[in-house]
Amino acid sequence: MYLSPACASGRVLVVFIVSVWALGRTTEPVHAQVSARSVGATPVPSCGMARSLAEGHWAQPLAPPDTAYLEALADTDVLHYSLDVEVSNLDHIDNTCLLVGRNTMTIQSKSVALDEFSFRLCDIYSIAGAHVNETIPVAVTTTSETTRVVTLDRTYALDESFTLTIEYSGNTIPAIGPFWSGGLQVDAQPDDTPVAATRSQPYFAYSWWPVKEGDVAAPGDNSDKATLEISVTVPDPLIVASNGLLQSVDALPGDRTAYRWASNYAVIPSLVCFAATEFNTWTATYTHPGGSMPVEFFIYPAWDTAENRAAWEKSVIMLDTFAGMFGEYPFVDEKYGIYNFPWYGLEHQTMTGQGPIGDYTGFEESLSAHELAHQWWGDSVTCKTWNHIWLNESFATYADALWEEFKPGGGGLPALQAIMRDRKIPPFYPLDGSVYVYDEELGNPTDIFDPNTTYYKGSWILHMLRHMLGDGDFFDALRAYRAAFEFQAATTEDFQAVCESFYGGELDWFFQQWVYEEGSPIYDWGWDSVEVNGRHYVLLSIDQVQDESFVRFTMPIDVVVDGDTYVAFNDAAPQHFVIPVPSAPVSVEFDPDEWIHGFVNPDPVYHPGPPKIVETFPAPGEALSAEAVGTVFTITFHTTVDVDGADISLSGVETGPVSFVIAADTDVNPLVLNLSEPLAPDAYTLTIGANGVVAVNSGLALDGEIGNPNAPASLPSGDGVPGGDALIAFTVLGDPVPTTSVWGLVALMLLILVAGTVLATRRFQRQ
Numbered sequence: 001m002y003l004s005p006a007c008a009s010g011r012v013l014v015v016f017i018v019s020v021w022a023l024g025r026t027t028e029p030v031h032a033q034v035s036a037r038s039v040g041a042t043p044v045p046s047c048g049m050a051r052s053l054a055e056g057h058w059a060q061p062l063a064p065p066d067t068a069y070l071e072a073l074a075d076t077d078v079l080h081y082s083l084d085v086e087v088s089n090l091d092h093i094d095n096t097c098l099l100v101g102r103n104t105m106t107i108q109s110k111s112v113a114l115d116e117f118s119f120r121l122c123d124i125y126s127i128a129g130a131h132v133n134e135t136i137p138v139a140v141t142t143t144s145e146t147t148r149v150v151t152l153d154r155t156y157a158l159d160e161s162f163t164l165t166i167e168y169s170g171n172t173i174p175a176i177g178p179f180w181s182g183g184l185q186v187d188a189q190p191d192d193t194p195v196a197a198t199r200s201q202p203y204f205a206y207s208w209w210p211v212k213e214g215d216v217a218a219p220g221d222n223s224d225k226a227t228l229e230i231s232v233t234v235p236d237p238l239i240v241a242s243n244g245l246l247q248s249v250d251a252l253p254g255d256r257t258a259y260r261w262a263s264n265y266a267v268i269p270s271l272v273c274f275a276a277t278e279f280n281t282w283t284a285t286y287t288h289p290g291g292s293m294p295v296e297f298f299i300y301p302a303w304d305t306a307e308n309r310a311a312w313e314k315s316v317i318m319l320d321t322f323a324g325m326f327g328e329y330p331f332v333d334e335k336y337g338i339y340n341f342p343w344y345g346l347e348h349q350t351m352t353g354q355g356p357i358g359d360y361t362g363f364e365e366s367l368s369a370h371e372l373a374h375q376w377w378g379d380s381v382t383c384k385t386w387n388h389i390w391l392n393e394s395f396a397t398y399a400d401a402l403w404e405e406f407k408p409g410g411g412g413l414p415a416l417q418a419i420m421r422d423r424k425i426p427p428f429y430p431l432d433g434s435v436y437v438y439d440e441e442l443g444n445p446t447d448i449f450d451p452n453t454t455y456y457k458g459s460w461i462l463h464m465l466r467h468m469l470g471d472g473d474f475f476d477a478l479r480a481y482r483a484a485f486e487f488q489a490a491t492t493e494d495f496q497a498v499c500e501s502f503y504g505g506e507l508d509w510f511f512q513q514w515v516y517e518e519g520s521p522i523y524d525w526g527w528d529s530v531e532v533n534g535r536h537y538v539l540l541s542i543d544q545v546q547d548e549s550f551v552r553f554t555m556p557i558d559v560v561v562d563g564d565t566y567v568a569f570n571d572a573a574p575q576h577f578v579i580p581v582p583s584a585p586v587s588v589e590f591d592p593d594e595w596i597h598g599f600v601n602p603d604p605v606y607h608p609g610p611p612k613i614v615e616t617f618p619a620p621g622e623a624l625s626a627e628a629v630g631t632v633f634t635i636t637f638h639t640t641v642d643v644d645g646a647d648i649s650l651s652g653v654e655t656g657p658v659s660f661v662i663a664a665d666t667d668v669n670p671l672v673l674n675l676s677e678p679l680a681p682d683a684y685t686l687t688i689g690a691n692g693v694v695a696v697n698s699g700l701a702l703d704g705e706i707g708n709p710n711a712p713a714s715l716p717s718g719d720g721v722p723g724g725d726a727l728i729a730f731t732v733l734g735d736p737v738p739t740t741s742v743w744g745l746v747a748l749m750l751l752i753l754v755a756g757t758v759l760a761t762r763r764f765q766r767q
C-alpha cells in the first residue's frame with residue numbers, strides 16, 4: 001500500500017511500498033534506551049477542564065462506581081427534561097446555597113417490561129415527592145450516595161412513555177471531593193457579588209439535579225440526549241444564563257425572578273448549565289446563509305471592558321470560520337453564548353462558561369476558539385462514553401490551532417504547525433498513557449482530561465490524519481463524521497470508519513497504535529546515495545528507538561530529496577528504502593514539516609541494509625523476440641552481493657526449467673546468467689530466492705518482493721526488510737512450442753528430469 005498526500009506544488013512522488021503490519025516485529029534498538037523522565041513545566045491546553053486540573057483544582061480520585069442502577073442505561077430513553085430550580089441564601093463564604101427543585105423527565109421504555117427507573121441525585125438532597133404522569137405517587141429508594149431507584153406504578157412496554165416528576169431540596173455543599181469538579185458552586189465575583197454556577201462534566205449532573213447519567217467513575221452513555229426546559233428562580237437582582245433560548249422572565253413575589261430557558265436541541269445532562277449572578281449583557285449577531293442567530297454575552301460588571309467585549313465577540317467570526325470548516329453551527333436555530341463563571345472554560349451546549357484561573361483571564365482567544373469548537377465536537381457529536389473523550393477534547397484542541405491557521409489574517413499552515421510543534425511535548429515524560437481512557441482510569445477525572453494524551457496527543461492524531469488523507473478528504477471526513485453523528489454520540493471506531501471511507505483502505509494500523517497504545521516513535525535514520533547504471537538512488541535507513549515498552553509505529557513518512565517529497569511507508573524497524581531520484585542527491589530531509597508526533601535523530605547516520613534489485617534484463621513484464629532476449633541475463637542490485645546460484649531458477653510455463661551458468665557469484669553487481677541456448681517462445685519466470693543473495697556490506701539477505709512481477713515500475717524490490725523472493729515475469733515472443741508433438745513432450749520430460757537431478761544434487765551438496 002502506498003499513499004500520495006496532496007501537495008500544492010505537485011512535486012510529490014511516491015515510493016512503493018509493500019505494507020506489512022509489523023506490530024509484533026521485534027527489533028534491536030540501535031541506541032541505548034533513555035528512560036529518564038522530565039517533569040518540567042508542562043504546557044496546558046486551552047480547555048478549561050484541562051487547565052483547571054493542571055492548576056490543581058481537582059480533588060482526588062473518586063470512588064469506584066456502584067452498581068445501584070437496576071436497569072441498564074439502554075433500557076430507557078429520556079426524551080425531555082423539564083427542570084425547575086430555585087436558588088436562595090447564596091453564601092459565598094461557606095460556598096453553599098439552598099436549592100429547591102423539581103424535574104419532570106419524559107421517559108420512553110426501551111425494555112419489553114420496564115418496572116423500575118434509576119436516576120442519579122446526590123443523597124444530600126431530600127426528596128419531597130415523586131410522581132408518575134404527574135398524579136401517581138411512586139416510591140423512591142436511595143441505593144447509594146449517588147443513586148435512587150423508583151418502583152414504577154406498573155410495567156411499561158417497549159416504546160411506551162411516561163413522565164416522572166421528582167421534587168427535591170437541600171443545602172448544596174462546598175466544592176470538595178467530586179463537588180469541586182462538578183455541582184452547583186457558590187462563589188463570588190471580584191466585588192463579592194455572589195455567583196451560583198453549575199459544572200457537571202463528566203458525570204456530576206447528579207450533584208444538583210435528578211438525572212439519568214452514567215455513574216461516577218463509570219464509562220456512562222452519552223447517546224441518551226434529551227430536549228430541555230430549565231427554569232431558574234433567583235433573588236433579585238441576580239439574572240440567569242442558561243442553555244437554549246430565553247423564553248420568559250417572570251417577576252415573582254418576595255423580590256424573586258424566574259428565568260425560563262429552553263432548547264429544542266437534545267443535550268446530554270452534563271452540558272446542561274446555569275449561572276446566576278449580576279451580569280452585564282449584550283448581544284451580537286451571527287449572519288449565516290440561512291439567516292441570523294443571536295450571540296449572547298453575560299459578563300461580570302467588573303470585567304466589562306471594551307477589550308474583553310472585543311475578545312469575546314471574536315466568537316462571531318469564529319462561528320463563520322468553523323462553519324466553513326465543519327459545516328454550519330449545529331445549534332443555529334437557537335444561539336451561541338458566553339458567560340462568566342468561576343471556572344476556566346466549559347462548553348455547555350449553546351452557552352459556554354469562561355472565567356479566570358491562575359494567570360488566565362477567561363478572555364483568551366484560544367480558549368474562546370476551543371470552547372466554541374466543542375459545540376461541534378463534544379456537544380453536537382459527543383463521545384459515546386468517557387473512554388472516548390478524545391473525540392471531544394482533541395478535536396476542540398486541534399480546532400483552536402485551525403483557527404490560527406484559517407482565521408481572517410491568520411498565519412496559515414505555518415501558524416498551525418508552530419502550535420502543533422509546541423504540543424509535541426519533548427521526550428520522554430508525556431509518552432506514557434494512551435489517548436483512549438481505559439475503564440480503570442475513569443475514577444480520576446485527571447486521567448480522563450489528561451492534557452498530554454486526551455488533548456495534545458489526540459490533536460496530533462488529527463494532524464497526522466490530515467496529512468495522510470490530504471486537506472480535501474480530511475475536512476470532508478470531519479464534515480461526514482459530523483453529519484453521521486450529529487446530535488448523537490460516537491466512538492473511536494465510528495470516527496475510524498468514516499476516515500477509512502475517505503482514505504480508501506482500513507486504518508486499524510493507525511488507530512490501534514495511536515489511540516489505544518502508548519508512546520510515540522523516536523526515529524533514528526540516515527541516508528546515503530548510489531549511482532547504478534547511470535541512475536541515482538537515495539538509500540534510506542529508518543529505525544525506531546523509543547523505549548522497548550512502546551510499540552513500533554507504522555507511519556507514512558515524508559522524505560524530501562532536493563525539494564521533492566517522497567513517502568516512505570515505515571512499517572518495520574529497522575527498515576531500508578532505495579528511492580530512485582533524478583540526479584545525485586544533495587539534501588535529504590526526514591519529515592521536515594513535522595507531520596508525525598515523533599522525534600527525529602538530528603544527526604542522521606546511515607546503516608546499510610539488505611540488497612534490493614533495481615534493474616533486470618529482461619525487465620519485469622517485458623515481451624521480446626528470442627533474438628532480442630539473447631542468452632545473457634542480468635540482475636542488478638543497488639549494492640554488491642554474494643550469490644548462491646542454487647536459489648536462482650528460470651522456468652517457462654510450457655517449456656519448463658531452463659539451465660544457465662552464473663558468471664561469478666562473489667562480490668558481484670550485476671549478477672549475470674549465461675544461458676546455453678536462446679529461449680523458445682514462452683512465458684517465463686525468473687526467481688531469485690532471498691536466501692541466495694547477500695549484501696557484501698551488511699551481510700543481510702535480499703529484500704526481494706516485487707509487487708507486480710509483470711511491471712517494471714515494481715523495482716526497486718522489497719518491503720524494506722531482508723527476505724522475500726523476487727519473481728520476474730517476461731515473455732519470449734514467437735510461435736509457442738507444439739506441446740502436442742510427441743517429440744516436444746519427450747524433450748520437456750527430459751528437461752524436467754535433468755533439472756530435477758541438478759537441483760537435488762545441489763541441495764544434497766549444501767547439506
Ligand SMILES: [Zn+2]
Pocket residue numbers: 047048049370374392393396
Ligand atoms: Zn475542551
